Amino acid sequence: MKTTKMKHFAGVVALCTVLLASACSNGGNNTAATSNAAVVETVSADQQTDAATTALTMDELVEFDEEDYSTEWSEDSAxxxxxxxxxxxxxxxxxxxxxxxxxxxxxxxxxxxxxxxxxxxxxxxxxxxxxxxxxxxxxxxxxxxxxxxxxxxxxxxxxxxxxxxxxxxxxxxxxxxxxxxxxxxxxxxxxxxxxxxxxxxxxxxxxxxxxxxxxxxxxxxxxxxxxxxxxxxxxxxxxxxxxxxxxxxxxxxxxxxxxxxxxxxxxxxxxxxxxxxxxxxxxxxxxxxxSMLVAGGTFSLVTGGGSVNGETHTEEFGGGWGGGGQGFPGGGEMPAAPGTGDAAGAASEASAASASDAGVTTAAASTTDAAATTAEAAEEESTSAKALKAGSDIQIGGGTFTIDSADDSVHSNGNLTIAGGEFSLTSGDDGIHADSAVTIAGGKIDITKSYEGIEGSVIKLAGGETNVTASDDGVNVGGGNDGSSVNGRAGQNTITDGTHMLTISGGTHSVNASGDGLDSNGSIAMSGGTVTVSGPTNAGNGSLDYDGTFEMTGGYLIAAGSSGMLQATSDTSSQQSVLMMFPSTLEAGTLVRLEDDEGNAIATFAPAKTFQAVMISSPDLKQGGTYKVFSGGSSTGTETNGLYEGGEYTGGTEVVSFEITSAVTWVNESGVTTAQSGMGMGGGGRGGMGGGQRPMRGQGGQLPADGTAPGAGDGTVPVAPPEGAADTGAEAQ
The missing domain is CATH 2.160.20 (Pectate Lyase C-like)
Incomplete structure (x- = not known):
């Protein structure tokens, strides 16, 4: 008689429930799911900022009985x-x-x-x-x-x-x-x-x-x-x-x-x-x-030949560049660019005329382009090469994942929740994507390669540790599924209904993005956690990019990048922020230190790429306090993703000393300054260069309401567009 017995796995049910509870019981008014809890509750508009979903458990999704576990058999009766x-x-x-x-x-x-x-x-x-x-x-x-x-x-x-x-x-x-x-x-x-x-x-x-x-x-x-x-x-x-x-x-x-x-x-x-x-x-x-539920396991997944076979993405930057909008009074000048002075202004007018002609051509071809986009979307679906994919809901409570995917590494057509696990993701497209809500409440996530790192209509970073490297946006609150958005990509729509949010309440998150660092086509709210951003080096993107408001009430945020499309937190925030504009571009790895008048560190940070602007928000910043900004030097502190803790800072050069008098303090080497209106800096809307609307990708540069060409400003602080920007007529966001 064969007497081997298999161990029962009753503990799996409890494991799944415990690991997912932290992500799925965060205050949303959820209705209990029926029929094995596999049908995910639709998230209503007033619940979307919580990104709450119905918890999936093993016992609801699948039943294992005695016969499934038993391996016994008898020589006499078989x-x-x-x-x-x-x-x-x-x-x-x-x-x-x-x-x-x-x-x-x-x-x-x-x-x-x-x-x-x-x-x-x-x-x-x-x-x-x-x-x-x-x-x-x-x-x-x-x-x-x-x-x-x-x-x-x-x-x-x-x-x-x-x-x-x-x-x-x-x-x-x-x-x-x-x-x-x-x-x-x-x-x-x-x-x-x-x-x-x-x-x-x-x-x-x-x-x-x-x-x-x-x-x-x-x-x-x-x-x-x-x-x-x-x-x-x-x-x-x-x-x-x-x-x-x-x-x-x-x-x-x-x-x-x-x-x-x-x-x-x-x-x-x-x-x-x-x-x-x-x-x-x-x-x-x-x-x-x-629905997909993963409570544990070790996963090594390669799809479509790996990330090297991912779709080639070409980012274009377009019209609307100019020098007459940024303006840091009393500050240093930025490099010359289209829109500088009379000659450049005339050139901009000529470019505007060309852009107008191009706009006619684009309009005439819109039907064809739409059909091509639909066909491309269908082809993309038919050749999907994602690693983890579900039609309505993914919940991950544990496991170790090593993924090299030609398409998205983790993708849900509905909601996606990560409450635990360790992830090493190399993606030819998005690292983590959900058409609806992404919630990260735990786990350790390393996205070492992606087009966009984390993307969803609603994103909640409530815990865990994430490290994102992206060739476009690092964290992007977009406009829905890939096929329904402008140019067939999520994140191309501006959302104005107030429901699309990036909410950060906990965890440690690091972003290294060539496009926007934190990008919301709605609004951003941060109340806790630590976020560091090494943002774009080109002037067509920003380390922070949002269309609504950025309410900062707690947590620790450092965002460094180019100076062309600067935004800080909203001036209605209860926590203070400082945005420092340096007179020239600094090399990657250069330390930036903000300290109080007693020499206590507020932040010591070394961006991973060249940068000219750094925004810092910390609970340690106080109204009426005096602070100093240093550049260069070295630190003996412990470094994590460019952020130093403890140790001694030496050898830096003091750039400026200033006093905080408002929720958002704009600073250059001459002291406190005020960002001019129309730039979307400091108080909300995105706004375009030189007072015009910021062009969306695929729209082309938009002309100001008075009909003058973009960049026909006075050239006080010209902004350099990326190479080829004058000819493309489209801009990444």
């Missing part, structure tokens, strides 16, 4: 099926051997499989009860169909016998009795619930199409499973669930693991309580049609 090339021997009831070694199982019971079948099929057609298949060192191959085909059963439990290696494989072409048939389409094909357990190994080769396909539930309790498929690796139509005893390796031309049922409520789910997952896929690695 039916033995021994394959021998082109023949098979059946000892016991419930099964019969046919031509070529094929075997049909027609009754519930336990069947122990061993030996090798060179070209045949094991079928299961037992409508009532549970069929247990014990793979005890068996290899099944069929040249033109599925070697293991489960037509009907109450349930099938497949046990991988301890110490055995087992294999299923098919040929590259299938032959169907009915010309209209499209199933089976996998080496292991089941039309009943299928559970795999045990401590042995199973290798599945899907040379025709898929590796393992269950048209109901697919549950992985334990075992070492290796799947190689020309299309999808593993499918569970209703749900795919895995526990910590699972070790899964997948190499798939299509998706790695997916659940596809979008028609029935509470299905189309992936729920993972633990395990080891090594997936290389041409398309998505883990794709749930509705």
């Amino acid at each position: 039916t033995k099926i021994v394959f021998d090339g082109a023949s098979a021997t059946v000892t016991g009831a419930g099964a019969a051997a046919g031509d070529g070694g094929s075997v049909s199982i027609t009754e519930a019971g336990t069947y122990v499989l061993s030996g090798s079948l060179s070209d045949g099929q094991l079928t299961v057609n037992a409508p009532d009860g549970t069929v247990r298949l014990v793979l005890n060192g068996v290899e099944l191959h069929h040249n033109d169909n599925a070697p293991l085909y489960i037509l009907e059963a109450g349930k099938v439990v497949m046990t991988l016998q301890e110490g055995t290696d087992n294999k299923l494989s098919d040929g590259a072409e299938y032959s169907y009795a009915d010309a209209n048939a499209d199933e089976p389409n996998a080496a292991l094909y089941s039309k009943a619930d299928l559970t795999i357990n045990g401590t042995g190994s199973l290798t599945v080769e899907g040379n025709f199409n898929n590796g393992i396909n269950s048209r109901d539930d697919l549950k992985l309790v334990s075992g070492t499973i290796t799947v190689k498929a020309v299309d999808d690796g593993l499918l569970g139509k209703d749900r795919v669930a895995a526990l910590e005893g699972t070790a899964l390796t997948v190499e798939a031309g299509g998706d790695g693991v997916k659940s596809t049922n979008a028609e029935e409520e509470g299905k189309g789910i992936i729920a993972i309580g633990g395990g080891v997952f090594d997936i290389t896929s041409g398309n998505d690695a883990l794709q749930a049609e509705t």
Whole structure:
């Protein structure tokens, strides 16, 4: 008698609930979800700033019973099926051997499989009860169909016998009795619930199409499973669930693991309580049609050949540049640029005329462009190569993730919550993306490469540690899903309804962005946490960029970058901020130190890229206090993402001493100054250079209301656009 027992995983339910509770019970008025809690509650406008979602738990999403865990079987009561090339021997009831070694199982019971079948099929057609298949060192191959085909059963439990290696494989072409048939389409094909357990190994080769396909539930309790498929690796139509005893390796031309049922409520789910997952896929690695829950596990995921195969993004910067808008009275001059003086002003007028002509051409081609955008969006969807993807909701409470994805690393078409886990994400597109709400309440997230780091219509940073590197925006509150936004990208729409928010209340977050550092097409509110930004070096982006307000009530914020599109926190904030404009660009790694009149450090920071402006907000800044700004020098403090704590600061050069007299104090080397209106600096709206509207990407430079050309100012403080800006007619935001 075989007496091996599997450990029960009852603790998984509690694990999921505890890890996700901190992210999903933060004050929103949530309605309890029904039908396995898989349908995520829609977030109403007045709840969006909390980005609250309904908590998913393993026990609500999937049920494991005694039969799923049990690996026991008896020599006395089990039916033995021994394959021998082109023949098979059946000892016991419930099964019969046919031509070529094929075997049909027609009754519930336990069947122990061993030996090798060179070209045949094991079928299961037992409508009532549970069929247990014990793979005890068996290899099944069929040249033109599925070697293991489960037509009907109450349930099938497949046990991988301890110490055995087992294999299923098919040929590259299938032959169907009915010309209209499209199933089976996998080496292991089941039309009943299928559970795999045990401590042995199973290798599945899907040379025709898929590796393992269950048209109901697919549950992985334990075992070492290796799947190689020309299309999808593993499918569970209703749900795919895995526990910590699972070790899964997948190499798939299509998706790695997916659940596809979008028609029935509470299905189309992936729920993972633990395990080891090594997936290389041409398309998505883990794709749930509705909801995905990950409570633990180790994940190594590569999609679409990795981030090197990501879409090429070209950022353009356009018209609307000029020198007559920034103005730091008494300050140093910035480099010359279009719009400087009379000659440049005339050149700007000529450019404005060209831009107007270009605008006519753009309008005429708008229908064609829209159609092309739609086609491109459809193509993008058809070739999706995301790592973790769900149609309505993703919740992650733990696990270790190493991801190299051609498309988004973590993507939800609805809401996304991260409450724990460790992430190393290298993405050819977004690191973390949700069409609706992104909530980060815990975990350690390193986005080492991305186009945009974290993107969503609502973003809440409530805890954890994030480090973001982005070739465009670091953290971007955009306008919805990729296909519905301007130019087919989220984040291109200006939101004016007050519901789209970046809210920062806790955690430690570092951003290194070539585009905007923190970008909200709505508003920003910060009440806690620590945020450092090494922002853009070009004048067409800003380390902070928002269209509504930035209410600063707590926390610690340092944002460094170029000086072309400066914004500080709103002047209605209860916590003080200082924006320092240096007379010239400083090199990456140059220390900037802000200290009080007693020499106590407010901040010591070394931006990762060249910069000319630094904004600092700290609870230690007080109205009426006197402060000094230093540049250069060195610190013996402990450095994390450019921010130094403790130690001794020496060798710096004092740039300016000043007194704080308002919520936002603008400073240059001459002292306190006031930002001129029209720049969107300090009090809210974005505003354009020289008093005009800031052009949105794809809109082209907009002319001021009086019809004069952009940049026709007095040239007092000209701003240099990025190379080629005068010709592009579009600007990143």
